[in-house]
Amino acid sequence: ETVLTQSPATLSLSPGDRATLSCRASQSVSDYLAWYQQKPGQAPRILIYDASYRVPGIPARFSGSGSGTDFTLTISSLEPEDFAVYYCQQRTSWPLTFGPGTKVEIK
Amino acid sequence: QERLVESGGGLVKPGGSLTLSCAASGFTFSNYFMSWIRQAPGKGLEWVSYMNSVGNTIYYSDSVKGRFTISRDNAKKSLYLQMNSLRAEDTAVYYCAKFSNDGFDFWGQGTMVTVSS
Numbered sequence: 001e002t003v004l005t006q007s008p009a010t011l012s013l014s015p016g017d018r019a020t021l022s023c024r025a026s027q028s029v030s031d032y033l034a035w036y037q038q039k040p041g042q043a044p045r046i047l048i049y050d051a052s053y054r055v056p057g058i059p060a061r062f063s064g065s066g067s068g069t070d071f072t073l074t075i076s077s078l079e080p081e082d083f084a085v086y087y088c089q090q091r092t093s094w095p096l097t098f099g100p101g102t103k104v105e106i107k
Numbered sequence: 108q109e110r111l112v113e114s115g116g117g118l119v120k121p122g123g124s125l126t127l128s129c130a131a132s133g134f135t136f137s138n139y140f141m142s143w144i145r146q147a148p149g150k151g152l153e154w155v156s157y158m159n160s161v162g163n164t165i166y167y168s169d170s171v172k173g174r175f176t177i178s179r180d181n182a183k184k185s186l187y188l189q190m191n192s193l194r195a196e197d198t199a200v201y202y203c204a205k206f207s208n209d210g211f212d213f214w215g216q217g218t219m220v221t222v223s224s
Contacts, residue, residue, distance in 0.1 A: 034209065034210030034211070036152075036210075036211070038152075042216075043202055043214035043215065043216055043217060044152065044202075044211070044214055045214065046209065046210050046211060046212050049208075049209035049210045049212075050209070053209075055209070055212070087151065087152055089152075089154075089210060089211070091210060094157075094166050095154060095166065095168050095169070096142075096154040096157070097154065098151060098152040098153065098154065099151075100151045101151045101152075
């Protein structure tokens with residue numbers, strides 16, 4: 001099983017700050033990594049697929065990078081609606097796995 | 108637009124059974140792979156099961172293998188999850204999600220399953 005580790009667990013930032021979230025895989029997932037955002041009481045929604053491709057309709061302030069085992073989600077300038085939990089997920093091998101999440105909270 | 112609506116959740120005793128349904132609309136259901144994903148209260152996301160578009164390729168997580176059965180009816184545009192031998196640790200919100208080469212690109216709002224005596 002490919003284990004995904006996310007860091008930090010919590011990121012305390014202010015609106016307008018840059019957020020950098022990390023996801024590390026226990027083995028190479030090539031670039032088959034997606035990022036999801038989940039707000040309280042809502043279902044997750046996909047932001048980024050294949051490590052760096054933004055889903056249509058997702059603001060350009062969200063970007064993804066990385067390949068192999070190390071990945072980053074960057075939010076260039078936090079908007080109030082971006083405070084949420086972010087999960088990475090790999091689709092290279094079964095079982096499909098998610099990281100434990102990074103909570104981006106208002107400082 | 109795309110819509111996925113889960114139903115069938117509720118309170119069940121340990122060892123009991125429950126069947127979840129997911130009704131799809133707004134897209135050609137029969138063309139897409141589908142999955143169930145769950146989230147225990149206050150916890151992260153856990154993938155549960157996958158079925159391809161025609162139903163002949165199925166995967167389960169180890170935590171539910173042998174107890175849960177995924178199925179679909181493309182004519183009814185519906186996905187199902189039969190859950191048997193339920194345990195307290197199966198308590199979670201269960202989401203159905205459309206799975207593409209991009210990932211889980213659309214999710215339902217979820218249905219809560221509580222396993223408790």
